[in-house]
Amino acid sequence: MTRRIESARVLRNTRITDRLWWCEYEAPVIAASARPGQFAHVLCSAPDQLDPLLRRPLSFSRIEPDLGRVAFLIDTVGRGTAWLVDQQEGSEIDMLGPLGGSFAFQPDRARALMVGGGIGLAPLIALADLAPAEGVQVRLLAGGRDAHQVTPRAWLHSNVEYHVATDDGALGHHGFITDLVQDHFAWSDQIFVCGPTPMMHAMANLTDELTAIHGPRPAFTSLEARMGCAMGVCYSCVVQTTTGPQRVCHDGPVFPQSTLTWTWHHEPTATAPSVG
Template structure:
């Protein structure tokens, strides 16, 4: 679906974790036309002070009810304003924007890795994968037990494994430390979270074939490989990451939200927010 301006009516708003909100909006156009990994650009109410829209991953989208949800943390005036919107009020969303996660049709076991609010970036992919009959494991990392995304908000079919930095719930340590235990099981991995986490995952993914003893046999017939960044190439890659960057227009016009790729600048809003791990120049990411 091409992007459009949509009036989304707030149906429900609740705080699910300290400082983190889950809001449901009635926006049938977005609910039916969006794919996991895409985002919406939300106009804030007070234009005199806040001149930019705010990008949010589409957390879930239900075509049957026309409901899309956003999951966000209050980090500034824009998100604070959003928490004060009352049920029944309409807000202005531009979307769906960006390119979605690309799942190889042959992939059966999907590993989703989320750090903190990164859950919002991969949450919808869990729904899509379960719907398509795939096995899903979500590895989730947070500061402490009080910041762990409630398992009640996930589909029942999903295996949910938690790591906390202080060890108050699940694995004591970073979520990336859980990944080696799943890399043989997983056909593909999808991640969203802080850039250091994504960087570590990209390093793990790069060494995966070697560790698993998977040989790369011969040359591909036809000799042609899909160009880096194409949908076909992304579909074949092991790790896809959803990146974050401060954003201006969100449609690819202002070139504000770039990250550094191996072949030059990439716009998070247009080439992303989902990238194959090989597209990103990780040494330039801090």
């Protein structure tokens, strides 16, 4: 993997719900080697201001190496992301990437179940983009507190079968996205998950229960974490796995679901969602 700092040029920032934005950049060097599940560490301030000081880790939502473009699905949760989506077409954004490990469809398997919560849909959209070329069918289950946290269907590949759940019932199934998993688990032969830590933990437990009924299939989870350096040096994003402590930024963010212990689940300072 080749990681570079690149001055990415803003192509468009599109507001797709009251909370979510789709932001596209010209970044040919990063786009050339980025893979779904990886992320960029983005400076969300003018170079002469450095406020906020720390970069924000953003998962690639679309990667177009032939066009030299990448896109991010962004939830404006703080000063950094609010600044980022406010940048005008043609502005230059300082990006470091691609970073971390990636998702990949498993050999000789052709039915991928993807489960995403809120902004966790981001890397799953990028992975689903690769499915037609690899002969993989995709069912994508997306959940959010309300309709404003759910990515509209138009931003996904047309071949994706899309199912939605919202906590308040405003869109799709009234309830948690994990409520829908049982209807699709038996169909699947590989599983990919990303979202808030409680949802991913619940999904891991549900996978264990359904595996006892339907048999095992490979499952992979992309974790969210606060990050300082995003290159494995500062150890601010360590989680415990069955193979010992692992850095989300360097050893992840994608892990085999079976290796995650979830012992950090009730330690918010260790695994809070990426800073806005």
